[in-house]
Amino acid sequence: MVRSSNERSRRRRDAQRDLILRAAARLFRDRGVADTGMREIAAAADLSPANLYYYFKGKDEILFYCQDRALDSMLAAVAGAKRGRGSVAARLDGVLRTHVSTLLGEVDGASAHLLVDALPPPLRVRIVAKRDRYERAVRGLVAAGVRSGEFATASPALVTRAMLGALNMTVLWFRPDGAASATDVGRELAQYLVRGLHIHSAA
Amino acid sequence: MVRSSNERSRRRRDAQRDLILRAAARLFRDRGVADTGMREIAAAADLSPANLYYYFKGKDEILFYCQDRALDSMLAAVAGAKRGRGSVAARLDGVLRTHVSTLLGEVDGASAHLLVDALPPPLRVRIVAKRDRYERAVRGLVAAGVRSGEFATASPALVTRAMLGALNMTVLWFRPDGAASATDVGRELAQYLVRGLHIHSAA
Amino acid sequence: MVRSSNERSRRRRDAQRDLILRAAARLFRDRGVADTGMREIAAAADLSPANLYYYFKGKDEILFYCQDRALDSMLAAVAGAKRGRGSVAARLDGVLRTHVSTLLGEVDGASAHLLVDALPPPLRVRIVAKRDRYERAVRGLVAAGVRSGEFATASPALVTRAMLGALNMTVLWFRPDGAASATDVGRELAQYLVRGLHIHSAA
Amino acid sequence: MVRSSNERSRRRRDAQRDLILRAAARLFRDRGVADTGMREIAAAADLSPANLYYYFKGKDEILFYCQDRALDSMLAAVAGAKRGRGSVAARLDGVLRTHVSTLLGEVDGASAHLLVDALPPPLRVRIVAKRDRYERAVRGLVAAGVRSGEFATASPALVTRAMLGALNMTVLWFRPDGAASATDVGRELAQYLVRGLHIHSAA
DNA sequence: TATGAATGAGATTTCATTCAT
DNA sequence: TATGAATGAAATCTCATTCAT
Numbered sequence: 001m002v003r004s005s006n007e008r009s010r011r012r013r014d015a016q017r018d019l020i021l022r023a024a025a026r027l028f029r030d031r032g033v034a035d036t037g038m039r040e041i042a043a044a045a046d047l048s049p050a051n052l053y054y055y056f057k058g059k060d061e062i063l064f065y066c067q068d069r070a071l072d073s074m075l076a077a078v079a080g081a082k083r084g085r086g087s088v089a090a091r092l093d094g095v096l097r098t099h100v101s102t103l104l105g106e107v108d109g110a111s112a113h114l115l116v117d118a119l120p121p122p123l124r125v126r127i128v129a130k131r132d133r134y135e136r137a138v139r140g141l142v143a144a145g146v147r148s149g150e151f152a153t154a155s156p157a158l159v160t161r162a163m164l165g166a167l168n169m170t171v172l173w174f175r176p177d178g179a180a181s182a183t184d185v186g187r188e189l190a191q192y193l194v195r196g197l198h199i200h201s202a203a
Numbered sequence: 204m205v206r207s208s209n210e211r212s213r214r215r216r217d218a219q220r221d222l223i224l225r226a227a228a229r230l231f232r233d234r235g236v237a238d239t240g241m242r243e244i245a246a247a248a249d250l251s252p253a254n255l256y257y258y259f260k261g262k263d264e265i266l267f268y269c270q271d272r273a274l275d276s277m278l279a280a281v282a283g284a285k286r287g288r289g290s291v292a293a294r295l296d297g298v299l300r301t302h303v304s305t306l307l308g309e310v311d312g313a314s315a316h317l318l319v320d321a322l323p324p325p326l327r328v329r330i331v332a333k334r335d336r337y338e339r340a341v342r343g344l345v346a347a348g349v350r351s352g353e354f355a356t357a358s359p360a361l362v363t364r365a366m367l368g369a370l371n372m373t374v375l376w377f378r379p380d381g382a383a384s385a386t387d388v389g390r391e392l393a394q395y396l397v398r399g400l401h402i403h404s405a406a
Numbered sequence: 407m408v409r410s411s412n413e414r415s416r417r418r419r420d421a422q423r424d425l426i427l428r429a430a431a432r433l434f435r436d437r438g439v440a441d442t443g444m445r446e447i448a449a450a451a452d453l454s455p456a457n458l459y460y461y462f463k464g465k466d467e468i469l470f471y472c473q474d475r476a477l478d479s480m481l482a483a484v485a486g487a488k489r490g491r492g493s494v495a496a497r498l499d500g501v502l503r504t505h506v507s508t509l510l511g512e513v514d515g516a517s518a519h520l521l522v523d524a525l526p527p528p529l530r531v532r533i534v535a536k537r538d539r540y541e542r543a544v545r546g547l548v549a550a551g552v553r554s555g556e557f558a559t560a561s562p563a564l565v566t567r568a569m570l571g572a573l574n575m576t577v578l579w580f581r582p583d584g585a586a587s588a589t590d591v592g593r594e595l596a597q598y599l600v601r602g603l604h605i606h607s608a609a
Numbered sequence: 610m611v612r613s614s615n616e617r618s619r620r621r622r623d624a625q626r627d628l629i630l631r632a633a634a635r636l637f638r639d640r641g642v643a644d645t646g647m648r649e650i651a652a653a654a655d656l657s658p659a660n661l662y663y664y665f666k667g668k669d670e671i672l673f674y675c676q677d678r679a680l681d682s683m684l685a686a687v688a689g690a691k692r693g694r695g696s697v698a699a700r701l702d703g704v705l706r707t708h709v710s711t712l713l714g715e716v717d718g719a720s721a722h723l724l725v726d727a728l729p730p731p732l733r734v735r736i737v738a739k740r741d742r743y744e745r746a747v748r749g750l751v752a753a754g755v756r757s758g759e760f761a762t763a764s765p766a767l768v769t770r771a772m773l774g775a776l777n778m779t780v781l782w783f784r785p786d787g788a789a790s791a792t793d794v795g796r797e798l799a800q801y802l803v804r805g806l807h808i809h810s811a812a
Numbered sequence: 813t814a815t816g817a818a819t820g821a822g823a824t825t826t827c828a829t830t831c832a833t
Numbered sequence: 834t835a836t837g838a839a840t841g842a843a844a845t846c847t848c849a850t851t852c853a854t
Contacts, residue, residue, distance in 0.1 A: 009813095032320055034237030038849060048815045050851080059849065113375065117235055158383070158391045165372025166365040172317070173364060180361070188361045196399025212837060219838090241824065251840050256825070258838095415816060422817090438726055440643030444845065454819050459846070461817095520781075523641055564789070564797045567782060568775040575774025578722065586767070594767045602805025618834095647828060657836045659830080668828065 017055050017065075020045045022107070025066040029103075029171050033063060033118040064123045067115060071130045073102045078137040088145035089198070093190045095138060099167050100186030104174050113168045135160060142197065151197040163193045220258050220268075223248045225309070228269040232306075232374050236266060236321040267326045270318060274333045276305045281340040291348035292401070296393045298341060302370050303389030307377050317371055338363060345400065354400040366396045423461050423471075426451045428512070431472040435509075435577050439469060439524040470529045473521060477536045479508045484543040494551035495604070499596045501544060505573050506592030510580050520574055541566060548603065557603040569599045626664050626674075629654045631716070634675040638712075638780050642672060642727040673732045676724060680739045682711045687746040697754035698807070702799045704747060708776050709795030713783050722777045744769060751806065760806040772802045 023044035027036040038059055042049040056062045077098035081091040116127055139160040145151035153159050170185060180188075226247035230239040241262055245252040259265045280301035284294040319330055342363040348354035356362050373388060383391075429450035433442040444465055448455040462468045483504035487497040522533055545566040551557035559565050576591060586594075632653035636645040647668055651658040665671045686707035690700040725736055748769040754760035762768050779794060789797075 013813095032237075034235075035320075037847085049849090050816080051814050053850075054813065113372070117238075117375075153395065155391050158388065159395050161372070161376060162369040162392050162395055165375075166369040169364070169368025169372060172320075172368075185361065188358050189365050192356065192362050192365055192399050196395050216837085240822085252824090253826080253841075254839050262824070419816085438643075440641075441726075443843085455845090456820075456847080457818050465845070523644075523781075559801065561797050564794065565801050567778070568798050568801055571778025571781075572771040572775040575722070575770070575778060578726075578774075579770060591767065594764050595771050598762065598768050598771055598805050602801050622834095646826085658828090659837080660835050662829075663834065 013055070016045075016047075020047070020052065020055055020062065021065055021069065024062045025070075026106075028063065028066060028115060033115055060120055060123055063115060063119060064127065067119075067127050068130065070102055071127070071134055073107075074099055074134050075130070075137070077102075078134060078141070081141060082137065088141060088148055088150050089194050092138075092141050092145065092197075093194050095141065096163065096167060096190035096193060097183075097186040099164070100170060100189060101182055103168065103171055104176075104182035104185065113164060114171065135164065138164065145197060150199070152199045153197055159197065166193060216258070219248075223250070223255065223258055223265065224268055224272065227265045228273075229309075231266065231269060231318060236318050263323055263326055266318060266322060267330065270322075270330050271333065273305055274330070274337055277302055277337050278333070278340070280305075281337060281344070284344060285340065291344060291351055291353050292397050295341075295344050295348065295400075296397050298344065299366065299370060299393035299396060300386075300389040302367070303373060303392060304385055306371065306374055307379075307385035307388065317374065338367065341367065348400060353402075355402045356400055362400065369396060419461070422451075426453070426458065426461055426468065427471055427475065430468045431476075432512075434469065434472060434521060439521050466526055466529055469521060469525060470533065473525075473533050474536065476508050477533070477540055480505055480540050481536070481543070483508075484540060484547070487547060488543065494547060494554055494556050495600050498544075498547050498551065498603075499600050501547065502569065502573060502596035502599060503589075503592040505570070506576060506595060507588055509574065509577055510582075510588035510591065520577065541570065544570065551603060556605075558605045559603055565603065572599060622664070625654075625656075629656070629661065629664055629671065630674055630678065633671045634679075635715075637672065637675060637724060642724050669729055669732055672724060672728060673736065676728075676736050677739065679711055680736070680743055683708055683743050684739070684746070686711075687743060687750070690750060691746065697750060697757055697759050698803050701747075701750050701754065701806075702803050704750065705772065705776060705799035705802060706792075706795040708773070709779060709798060710791055712777065712780055713785075713791035713794065722773060723780065744773065747773065754806060759808070761808045762806055768806065775802060 020041065024036070024041045027040055027044060031040075038049050038052060041059075041062065042052050045052070052062075056065075074095075078095050081095045084091050084094075113131065116124060116131065119127060139156050142151060142153065142156045142160055146153060146156065167189060170189070174182065174185060176182070223244065227239070227244045230243055230247060234243075241252050241255055244262075244265065245255050248255070255265075259268075277298075281298050284298045287294050287297075319327060319334065322330060342359050345354060345356065345359045345363055349356060349359065370392060373392070377385065377388060379385070426447065430442070430447045433446055433450060437446075444455050444458055447465075447468065448458050451458070458468075462471070480501075484501050487501045490497045490500075522530060522537065525533060545562050548557060548559065548562045548566055552559060552562065573595060576595070580588065580591060582588070629650065633645070633650045636649055636653060640649075647658050647661060650668075650671065651661050654661075661671075665674075683704075687704050690704045693700050693703075722740065725733060725740065728736060748765050751760060751762065751765045751769055755762060755765065776798060779798070783791065783794060785791070
C-alpha cells in the first residue's frame with residue numbers, strides 16, 4: 001500500500017516534470033532563453049513560480065533537461081542508423097530528418113546546439129559531452145560514407161557541423177502554421193545536405 | 204581653423220564609435236547579447252559605462268549598428284556577385300566566403316542572423332528588412348543558377364536558409380586560435396554548400 | 407477553505423497597497439515627487455524596494471493611485487454638495503473644507519493638482535480627466551450661485567481655479583505640528599474664498 | 610583702455626547671465642525644475658552645457674537667481690505700494706497684478722513659491738528669507754487695510770498665503786496663447802482676491 | 813505539494829558636473 | 834570664453850530564488 005502510494009506519487013511527479021519541460025522547451029525555442037522567465041514557464045505549465053522549485057532546482061536545471069532529452073532522442077536515431085542497413089546516404093538522411101522533427105516538434109523542442117552557452121559550466125560540460133557524442137556519431141556516418149565510396153569530402157568534421165548548423169537554425173524561422181510542415185522542412189533539408197556529400201561529375 | 208577642428212573632432216568621434224562597435228560585436232558574438240553588459244562593453248572599449256551613452260543611445264543602438272554594418276558588408280558582396288561574370292557557382296561561392304569572413308573576422312564580427320530577436324521592434328524591423336534583402340539576393344543567385352541549368356533544387360528558399368544557417372552557426376564554435384582559419388572555414392563550407400546545388404547523377 | 411484563504415490574502419494585499427499609498431502620498435507631498443525615491447517609499451512602508459514592485463507596476467502607478475484616490479474623495483464631496491440643500495455658499499464651503507482635509511490629512515494626502523505633470527502621458531490623461539471633472543463640478547457650483555443671485559463674478563472659470571489653487575498650495579507650507587490644524591486651515595480658507603464671491607456694496 | 614576692456618567684458622558677461630536666467634526661468638516654469646536639465650538650458654541659451662559653468666556655479670545657482678530676481682521684482686512692487694497713496698485695496702490690487710505679470714511674463718518668469726524646495730539648504734534659506742520678507746509685506750498691507758477699516762479678516766496670515774497661493778498656481782495652467790492674457794488673468798484674480806477681504810453685508 | 817510574499821544582486825540609463833584643450 | 838569628452842553617483846526596475854505557511 002505504501003509502496004503503491006509512493007509509486008503513484010512518483011509517477012505524478014514525473015508527469016509534472018514532463019509537463020514543465022515541454023512548456024519550457026517551447027518557450028526557450030520560441031522566445032530565447034534570456035527572454036523566458038520562470039514566471040512565464042510557470043504560467044505555461046499552470047503552476048505558481050515557487051512551485052517550479054519543488055520539481056527542479058532552478059532555471060538552469062530546466063534548461064539542462066530540455067537539452068538533455070532532445071539529445072537523447074537524437075542519439076537514439078543516430079544509434080539506430082549506425083546499426084541499420086541500406087546505403088549510408090539513406091541512413092544519414094533519416095538521422096537528419098529526426099533531428100529536425102525533434103527540434104521543431106511539440107514533444108521535445110529544445111534546440112540543443114543554440115542554448116548550450118546559457119548553461120553554467122558544471123551543467124554545460126555534461127551537455128557539451130553528450131552533444132559531442134552525437135556530433136561524433138554523425139561525423140562517423142559521414143566518414144563511413146567516404147570509406148564506402150559513397151561520399152567525397154575533404155573535411156568531415158566541418159561538413160558535419162555545417163549540416164547540424166543548417167538544421168539547428170531552423171528554429172529561428174520555422175513557424176508551425178507556415179506553408180511547409182516540420183516534416184517537409186526535414187525532408188528537403190536532409191536531401192540538400194546529403195546531396196552535397198555525394199560524388200558527382202561537376203566540380 | 205574652426206572647420207578643421209570640427210573635422211578632427213568628428214573623426215575622433217567616429218573612431219571611438221568604431222572602436223566601441225568592434226568591442227561590442229566581439230563580445231556579443233563570443234558571450235551572447237544577454238550575457239554582455241554595458242559594463243563589459245565599456246571595459247573592452249576602455250571607457251566608463253556612462254561614457255558609452257555619449258556615443259550611442261543605448262545598448263540596443265549598439266547592437267543595431269553591429270548588425271547593420273555586418274549586413275552592409277554582406278550586401279556589398281552579393282551586389283558585386285550579381286554584376287559579376289563567371290559561373291553562378293563561382294560567384295555564389297564568393298558570397299558565402301565573404302559571409303563567413305564578415306562573421307568571424309575582427310572587423311565587423313556580428314552574427315547577423317542570430318541576434319535579431321534581441322532588438323526592440325522599431326530597430327528590429329529595419330534589420331529584418333535589410334537581412335531579408337540580403338537573403339533575397341542570395342536566393343536570387345541560387346535561382347539564377349537553376350535557370351542557367353547549373354543548379355537543381357526544388358526549393359531555393361529553403362536551401363538558401365540552410366546555407367546561411369550553416370554559415371551563421373560557425374560563430375558558436377569557431378575559435379580564432381584553432382587549426383582552421385576563418386578563411387579555411389569559409390572555403391570549405393562554401394565548397395560543400397554549393398556542391399549540394401549542382402546537378403549530379405546519384406540521387 | 408480555499409475561498410476564505412483567497413479572501414484573506416486579497417485583504418492582506420489590499421491592506422499592504424493601502425499602506426504603501428499612504429506612505430508614498432505623504433512623501434510626495436512633503437518632499438516632492440522628484441525627490442522621493444522608491445527606496446524611501448519602501449523604507450517608509452517597511453518593505454524592500456524590490457517588494458514594492460509586487461504591489462505596483464512602478465513609481466508612476468503609485469503616484470497615479472495617490473492622486474486618483476484623492477480625487478475620488480473630492481469628487482464624492484462635490485457630488486454630495488450638488489444634491490444637497492441649503493445655500494450654495496454653505497455647500498461650496500463644505501466642498502472646499504473637504505478638499506483641504508483630503509490634501510492635508512493622513513488618509514489620502516496627495517496634492518491632486520500639483521503632481522499631475524510628473525505622470526507619464528497615458529496615466530496623466532486619466533488623472534487630468536478626473537481632475538477636470540472635479541473642477542467642472544466646483545465651477546458648476548459657483549455658476550449655480552451666480553444664477554441663484556447669491557454670487558457675483560464675471561469669470562467663474564478663473565475664480566474656480568483661484569480657489570482650488572489657493573487650497574492646493576497649502577501642502578507647501580502646512581505643518582501638522584503647527585498652530586493651526588488642517589481643519590482650522592480649511593475653515594478659514596473656505597470662508598475667505600467664498601466671501602469673495604458674494605455680492606456686496608464696496609467695489 | 611584695459612579698464613574699458615574690462616568693463617566691456619563685464620557687460621557681456623552680465624548680458625549672457627541674463628540670457629541664461631531668462632531661458633532657465635522659462636523652462637523651469639513650463640516643464641518643472643526636475644524635468645529641466647542643464648543640457649536643455651544650454652540649448653535654450655545657445656551655449657554648450659559646459660559653458661554654463663563659466664557663468665554659474667551650477668544648476669542650483671541658476672535656480673537661485675531665477676527666484677531671487679523674481680522676488681526682487683515683487684518686493685519692489687510691494688515697497689512702492691507701501692509708500693503709495695490711495696485706498697489699501699487699490700494698492701494691494703496693484704501688488705497682486707504685478708505678482709502675476711512677474712510670474713507669467715517673459716521677463717522674469719520664475720514662480721518663487723513653487724520651486725523653493727528644489728534648492729539645497731544654504732541657498733534655500735536665503736530665498737526663504739526673501740520670500741518671507743515679501744509675504745510679510747503683503748500681509749502688512751492686508752493688516753493695514755484691517756486697521757483702516759477697509760478689510761475684515763480674522764487671519765491675515767492665512768489669507769495672505771491663500772492669495773499668493775492662488776496667484777502662484779497660475780503658472781501650472783496659464784498658456785500665453787490662450788484667450789486670457791497675463792494682464793487679464795492678473796486683473797481678474799486681484800479683483801476676486803481683494804473682494805474677499807472687504808467688509809460686506811452677507812455673512 | 814503548493815503558493816503569496818519577499819529580497820539581494822545586478823541590469824540599463826540619466827544627469828550634473830569636471831577636465832583637457 | 835568655449836567645448837567635446839568623460840565620469841561617479843544614483844535612479845528605476847527585473848528576476849531567479851527563497852521563506853513561511
